[in-house]
Amino acid sequence: MNTLNELKCTFPARSENESFARTMVCAFAAQLDPTVEQLADLRTAVSEAVTNCIVHAYRNTGIGSITVTVRLLPDSVIYVRIADRGCGIADIEQAMTPLYSSAPAEERAGLGFTVMQSFTDQLTVTSRPERGTTVTMRKKLLNGTDPEAGC
């Protein structure tokens, strides 16, 4: 992977950091001068991934950490990796099923992975029970000032 630029940040899995995390990723991605809509898509996808870590990963333990890595790859592709060291997901397929949630009582819609999938070009989820979960997403960001970007 030919990384052109990189940002790495670790912070506690507290809900007040949700806003910070998605804003940080978008601030980094802004160097590609993407369209407003594409940046909004990225912001939403990152918010879902980080919220999953906060809601689920450290449910039965003390608050752990989340590490977000953002990379700028060739051809205006942004790569985001969001990793926790929490409880892991036993059944990833079930977790990714639209409307399935392991926390319905907290009004989680069960749509986090659906949104991540819809708003990025590529989503990968790897997880090991009691070891943690890593979500990686890739999205090609078209230049907002390029007339061919359609904006």
Place this chain on the structure above:
Amino acid sequence: MVELRQEPQKLTAFLSGELDHHHAKEIREQIDFAVREQFPPVVVLDFGHVTFMDSSGIGLIMGRSRLTEEYGGRLEIHNPSQQIRKVLRISGADRLAVIRSRVTETPQQEGKEPEHEYAQ
């Protein structure tokens, strides 16, 4: 944040700021408290001043949809931005409520003080 306006037949929740998991719980509690006070025939969630929403907002809509359905009320979604519309469409939540755009109402209508006001 949420500001509520109660009328005889309608409860309007004017939402603002970023609607994520961190903020959803308090918003939900304030709306539900007001709903259970009067069981209004129409409950409006006005997204006019919401700058960001993820699927936590869908959870909020789904929950209020269930709540209003329980007593025969109706849920309406007003003034969602383009980003919010996209999240609604992907989640299918656009089928849970009537969606209206360009509804111009404010928490304080001219010459009339709101009966109840909550600010976060």
